[in-house]
Amino acid sequence: MSLICPLCHQPLLQQSNSFRCDAGHQFDQAKEGYVNLLPVQYKGSREPGDSVEMLQARRAFLDAGHYQPLRQSVAGLLAQQLGSHSSQVLDIGCGEGYYTAAMAEALPQAQLFGLDVAKAAIRMAAKRYRKVKFCVASSQRLPFADAALDGVVRIYAPCSEDELARVIKPGGIVLTVTPGPHHLRQFKALIYREVQLHAAEEKAYAGFKLADRQNLHYNMKLSGADAVSLLQMTPFAWRAREEVWQNLAASSEFSCDADFTLTLWRRD
Template identity: 80%
Template structure:
């Protein structure tokens, strides 16, 4: 296992429901199966990350299948790039585990890790998806050994780019998912006077070379309740007036575009 102690950075060994390092630091495994590797001094707030209410809304939306094409595409992408053996893959900002579980199914001989700063998210994920090793931790300080991971997946999640280059093996991969130009443009039209398309991401990652990029775009027909849940999941929620929420909630159907950009990077 490639987990390291968040305090001294020594390797962690799992023994009888605890994770322990040579320096004597110990982290108990919760009854749901996850481990909390977020020390108090690294939290930044009392309960960092998404609230339980937000997480439940996200799970309900994802369970309805609207983002299943994205989930399948991410899992297939990894399976195509990685060998069929005992690879180690990290999903940063995994939330309640929807995408992580699909990655684990696509790589049955590998070890999948899901990381999120929100304990409520990791608790939900660990209860449902037993094939994944989930941990509460900060994406700014990844609790993984140097050059220990075959791939890292970043779906809309914040990260520390120096940490990505530290933990991914030479020749390993980083898969990012970002909004495509037309993503949820119909929601934007309800909120802004002028709708601007998402700008193409022209990002680079130090130590990585871009090897592939794909677009995934398709229409979604949402119920009013699911449209509200989707809006809750987006940054647009902070800008939406009460009238927008009411319009969505009372609608029988809401049609909008899903548009994603998947970019594959390889560690030099």
């Protein structure tokens, strides 16, 4: 186990249904199987992260299979890189666990961890996916020991780059998923006067080398209900007029592009 105490940074050892460090800090495991490693002084708000409504919309959309190609691509890339040996892999900002579960299936010898700041998300994930160890924690203060992880996955999730460099072993990998230029451009056309394509992410991680970059682009045919769920789980939801919501809900089919960039970085 590579978990560390979020208060004193000493190793956490599991004792029955609790995690304890030598300093005496204790974190109880919830009945769903997850552990909350987000001290109140680091929460930032009463209920940080996505709301229950956003999480339910995302689960409904993902369960319909529209992002299954992305799920398979992420799991396949991890299997190529880490599938031949036992490893520890973290999914940062794992939400309700849709992608994390696929990673666990693709890496049967690995220990998969899922981390999110939203307690409601982790509760949903832990109830459905028992093969993964889920925790509530901040991506800015990862509760993992130095050089403990073989891989980290970030699907749209923010994270401290210093923390990434700290927790990943030499030779370990970071796999990021970011929007491709045409991602959800049809939604933009409903909301903005001028549709601007997503700019390519220009990022370099100190201590890492770019190992691979792939684009995944396909068209989705969505029902009105699925289109509403997708809009609700995007930042566009805050800008959409009531007319947009109503028209989407009433539509029999909404055609929309999915466009993702998958980038693989390797620790020096």
